[in-house]
Amino acid sequence: MPVVGSQKRPRPSAYPPRKQPRMTKLNGDGENASPGGSTIRERWSDHGKTFLSLVVDTAAAVRDSFLPHPQPSAHYPSTSQADRPPTHPHRPPLRRPLRRPLGPPPSTPPTSISPSEQNETTPKALVSSLQPSPRRPSTVPWPTTANTKTYYPQVDMALKKSFRKEQKQPRRKRHIFENQHKAHLEATRAGDREALLKTLYILQQKDGYSSDFASFKGFMKKKTLISRILRTQRERALKFVSAKPTALSLTNQQHDDTEFLRRAVQKAQATLEEFVLCFIPRTCSSCSSRPKPRTPLTPSIADLQFRYRTKDGQLERRIAVPSLPSSLPPEDDAQVNALFRKSGILSKYAKEQVTDQDVVRLKPGKWLNDEIINFYGALILGRSDDNKENTTPSKDILDVHYFSTFFWSKLLNDGYEKGRLAKWTKKMDIFSKDVILIPVNHANVHWTAAAINFKQKRIESYDSMLDDRPNVFKVLREYVNQEHLNKKKKPFDFTGWVDYTSANTPCQENGYDCGVFTCQFLESLSRGVPRFNFTQKDIPYLRRRMLWEIGNARLRTEQ
Incomplete structure (x- = not known):
């Protein structure tokens, strides 16, 4: 009963807790009884309702995804930010209950x-x-x-x-004759290349080429490869091509061999025609109408021939260079054969050494590697240093310095500062030398020789394929200037300097003798000879002589 006069409402009594239904039936002993039929039907009914609801929702979602969506009304009134209805913050999606009765959501x-x-x-x-x-x-x-x-x-x-x-792109169906067309096209191109090679080979034979057709094919294959690599490097330097190859670039590579051979044939034909035209007598129509002059007193033909033979002999003796022998002496030749049979380290000189795996590359038809070229360069440098220490130094041996094969790759790829090339000349002043000798590797497929000739003020490049290398001159000029700034603290004066390439550079006639030519270029430059005294026919002898020099760690005196 409430108290009379109290100001507070009495607290209502709490409701009794709801009676929880018994989920399982118990038998007389208090254990779980087996479920009856009504319980199983109720459970299956609940599962059926849930599954039916899921099917309806999924069908509606799929229908909405494929049907076009309604566009917002065009006459939607433009309201300010304050007039717009408030938007609710983004909330994570609520998990759907497992069981939901059928009906509206x-x-x-x-x-x-x-x-x-x-x-x-x-x-x-x-x-x-x-x-x-x-x-x-x-x-x-x-x-x-x-x-x-x-x-x-x-x-x-x-x-x-x-x-x-x-978003899935349809797959392009290949034509039923696509493979046959590609095979026919490749066979046609191969036939065109073979015909151009034969035409060019005949023209080169008229110009003095002496090797067989197989060697000529290897020579042209390597020349085409070098031309393609250098052109690609120039285009990438100018940002004309992307990093990924395109269909147009791949097509250009396929036609590159044929176009290169066609240009070579045209160039050879033009050179041959120019040579023939030099011996065709030229007549002038206006000169035929003029009166003939009086016949002067001329010496006899025998006197002229004797005079010309005398002058030719004098010129030949003046410019003649000693020819190389065809083979080594018997005892030296036997020593070379013994070196080919040895294994392990065969020779050491200064910081260089060669093994049996390196000297195998001096056999005919092999490319030379860095170890052979650097060992031969060390021999050239050692001969120059020994000549300076002699009491009576020879005038034929110049004061030279040799950079290893890794110098050019450092200079070209990293530059003077990043490549730390100043440390390469920390104990030596290149500006006090007569000649700086540098072997150059082009894209790991071709060897050439370069030189910085301080004695004659010129940057020199010698290529046995007779190609122009303008990048060599540019890079070496920049190196000389950077070295002078580092050592002398002022720019180098290039007044009177020229880019030089010899007109009598011997040419290789195959695709694998460039390393031997490069070594002989460097050796000849170290002696300051005006003309090279070797050709392609001397390469077999020079390979065996180089092995003898490497095995004995000294250069031969007869040159």
């Missing part, structure tokens, strides 16, 4: 109908039901993409699959 999904359209065409009672639920933010998923997130994982998966099908 607790809240209507968001629509794209504007407020003005709702006020004009929709009753107020329906407008209130169309408003988004405060528990779920109203987001308009336009335009629908593969990254659109909804509240239904099944819908997200369906959207991703549909967009994958749209």
Whole structure:
């Protein structure tokens, strides 16, 4: 009973707790009894309702993903930020309950109908039901993409699959005769290349080429490869091509061999025609009408021939260079054969050494590697240093310095500062030398020789394929200037300096003797000879002589 006169309402009595239904049936002993038929039917009914609801929702989601979405109304009123309805912050999607009774969802999904359209065409009672639920933010998923997130994982998966099908490109079907066409095209190009090679070989034979056709094919193959690599490097330096090869660049590479051979044939024909025209007597139509002059007193033909033979003999003796022998002496030749049979380290000199795997490259038809060229360069440098220490130094041996094969790659790829090339001349002044000898490797496929000739003021380049190397002159000039700035603290004066290439540079007639030519170029430059005294026919002898010099760690005196 409430107390009379109290100002507070009495606290109502608490409701008794709801009686929980018994989920399992117990038998008389208190143990679980087997479920009855009604319980099983109720459980299957619940599962059926849940599955049916899932099927309906999935079908609606798939239908919405394939049907075009309604566009927002064009006469949507432009309102300020303050007039717009407040948007709900993004919340994570709520997990759907496992069991849900059939019927309308607790809240209507968001629509794209504007407020003005709702006020004009929709009753107020329906407008209130169309408003988004405060528990779920109203987001308009336009335009629908593969990254659109909804509240239904099944819908997200369906959207991703549909967009994958749209973005998938159709596969191009190959023509039934595509392989036959490619084979026919390749055979036609091979025939054209072979015909051009034979034409060029005949023209080169008229110009003095002495090797066989197989060697000539190897020579032209290597020359084409070098030309392609150098052109690609120049184009990339000028940013004319991208890093990835395009279809046009691949097509140009396929036609490169044929175009290169066609240009070579045209050049050889033009050279031959120019040579022939030099011996064709030229007549002038206007001169034939003039009166002939009186016949002067001329010596007899025998006197002229004797005079010409005398002058020719004097010129030949003046410019003649000693020819090389065809083979080594018997005892030296036997020593070379013994060196080929040895294994392990065969010779050491200064900081260089060669093994049996290196000297195998001195056999005919092999390319020379860095070890052979650097060992031979060390012998050239050692002979120059020994000549300076002699009491009576020879005038034929110049004061030279030899840079190893790794110098050019450092200079070309890293530059003077990044490559730390100042340390290479820390104990030596290159400006006090007569000649600086540098072996140059082009794209790891070809060897050439370069020199910085301080004695004659010129940057020299010697290529056994008779190609121009303008990049060699440019890079070496920049190196000389950087070295002078580092050591002398002022730019180098190039007044009177020229870029020089000898007109009588011997030419190789195959694709593998460039290393031997390079070594002989460097050796001849170290002696300051005006003309090279070797040709392609001397290469077999020079290979065996180089092996004898490497095995004995000294250069031979007869040159």
